[in-house]
Amino acid sequence: MAAEIESRLAAGLSELGLALAPAQVEALLTLVTELGDWNTRFNLTAIKDPAEVVDKHLLDSLAIFPHLKGLTVADVGSGAGFPGLPLAIVDLDRHYSLIDSTGKKVTFQRHACTMLRLPNVEVIQGRAEALKPKKAFDTVIARALGPLAEFVRVAGHLAGRDGRLLAMKGKVPEAELKGVPTGWKVLAVRPIRVPGLDAERCLVELARV
Numbered sequence: 708m709a710a711e712i713e714s715r716l717a718a719g720l721s722e723l724g725l726a727l728a729p730a731q732v733e734a735l736l737t738l739v740t741e742l743g744d745w746n747t748r749f750n751l752t753a754i755k756d757p758a759e760v761v762d763k764h765l766l767d768s769l770a771i772f773p774h775l776k777g778l779t780v781a782d783v784g785s786g787a788g789f790p791g792l793p794l795a796i797v798d799l800d801r802h803y804s805l806i807d808s809t810g811k812k813v814t815f816q817r818h819a820c821t822m823l824r825l826p827n828v829e830v831i832q833g834r835a836e837a838l839k840p841k842k843a844f845d846t847v848i849a850r851a852l853g854p855l856a857e858f859v860r861v862a863g864h865l866a867g868r869d870g871r872l873l874a875m876k877g878k879v880p881e882a883e884l885k886g887v888p889t890g891w892k893v894l895a896v897r898p899i900r901v902p903g904l905d906a907e908r909c910l911v912e913l914a915r916v
Contacts, residue, residue: 762903777845843867
């Protein structure tokens, strides 16, 4: 199974055009193993099968890498650390803040950061709407935070004046695009190809007007 997972990850990284150091690949594989171990005790994510973790967590997270802006990234509602942890592993030049309010998920994130020795990650337990960061973020990501209007309400204040909100979606959310709150605009809706997945994926990029 380990060889199969390693091969699956290598193929996905190649398709995404990501050439990683061996230590980075090893860190991603360790993340799969640790998530599986913790899942048996704490039910962090509904995705249990290691192959599905590679496709639906690792590669799904890394597929948005080319669209990040600036040097500071907030991952809102990070859950068990996706997309923030895989992105931080492959992208040591940026600083990532992982934000979630659920204790067991935050505990896993902190464990993973310690085990993987990630100096570029800060784990924050709390609700995004209540956070008052000392400095706004260049990019704010959300993968499963609900409609775009809710994303803006909860996390819009975290983005700097020229910052971007990136919403990871399945099919293009036509109705949501029409309901973007006043003061914000849709810059782009980008189709995202995730290796190993047939399902539609897109990335909605929002900016202040």
